[in-house]
Amino acid sequence: MAKITNNDRYAYQEKAKSFSAVIKALMDEETSILSEIKTKPPDVELKKLVLVDKMLNLSSNYVAINGVSMAVLKVKNEEALNDARKVIYKAVIYLEEVVSNYIDAAFSEYDDKLAAIEQYDQTQRYNLIRKMGFTIDLLQLSYGDNSKWRWTFVELEGRYAAIAKNILDLRNAVTNSRMDSPHYEPTVYHIRLVKELLARAASRYRDKYELSTQQVLDFKTGILFLSALMRTHIVLNERDDAAEVKKKLNIWSAKLEADIKKQEENKKKI
Secondary structure: OOOOOHHHHHHHHHHHHHHHHHHHHHHHHHHHHHHHHHOOOOOHHHHHHHHHHHHHHHHHHHHHHHHHHHHHOOOOOHHHHHHHHHHHHHHHHHHHHHHOOOOOOOHHHOHHHHHOOOOOOHHHHHHHHHHHHHHHHHHHHHHOOOOOOOOHHHHHHHHHHHHHHHOOOHHHHHHHOOOOOOOHHHHHHHHHHHHHHHHHHHHHHHHHHHHHHOOHHHHHHHHHHHHHHHHHHHHOOOHHHHHHHHHHHHHHHHHHHHHHHHHHHHHHHO
16 A cells, blocks of 8 residues: 555545534534423424434535545545444434334324424425435445444444335325325335345344354344334235235244354254
8 A cells, every 4th residue: 555645634624524524513512402301392303313314414424524535545534434424323323313223113293293293295295204314324434344333234234124114104105105195206216225124134143143142132123123114014005015024024033033043053052
């Protein structure tokens, strides 16, 4: 690898300046909004959604700094990437506070939370969720395939899948996905995305269990996401799809039960 010169460092600092300025501005905005939230205004949940959007912008700017480092210095800026990862978690937490972090729960258990953001229309909800997904994907791409954070992203993606589902108005999803509905397009796209995310989260947790941890909790979480997918199909009156997921759910549950039994038998032999 070529030696990094002072000119390279100077070029990097100059190119990174604009991103650093935006980062400072966004952090100041976060502080200001959090101060407003402490006063408990009537639109507190909507302000948290603004925070989610700000944090995604903030994360993207940290990733951009890493991009400059890669382009000019030919090395990753691990500090910037770690800051980006931490900020994405903040965005996820802010959104969980608004719509809940339930993976598999009846809509009635959290629909009161959605009432507080009724003014936030379906297009805004879909755009925010899509933006979060793009930001997470961009960060994973920046870290690379062999990152030490590989399996950590399974949890992040799972939490993202849950809030993508929970911000969707499932009570009116069927009505809103009719072609004569003014909310047709964003609703259909959002529903499609939620199904993909829940299925992916389930598979990723099983992969984590099989290839990394062998922790029963990981497999159970994967099964929980499958159950959430089945529940979503049922709510949407997609009986055939729900039946297919149920078959898979039964297979996974049987596999987990057999694995637990085998682990217990192995422990007795020690």
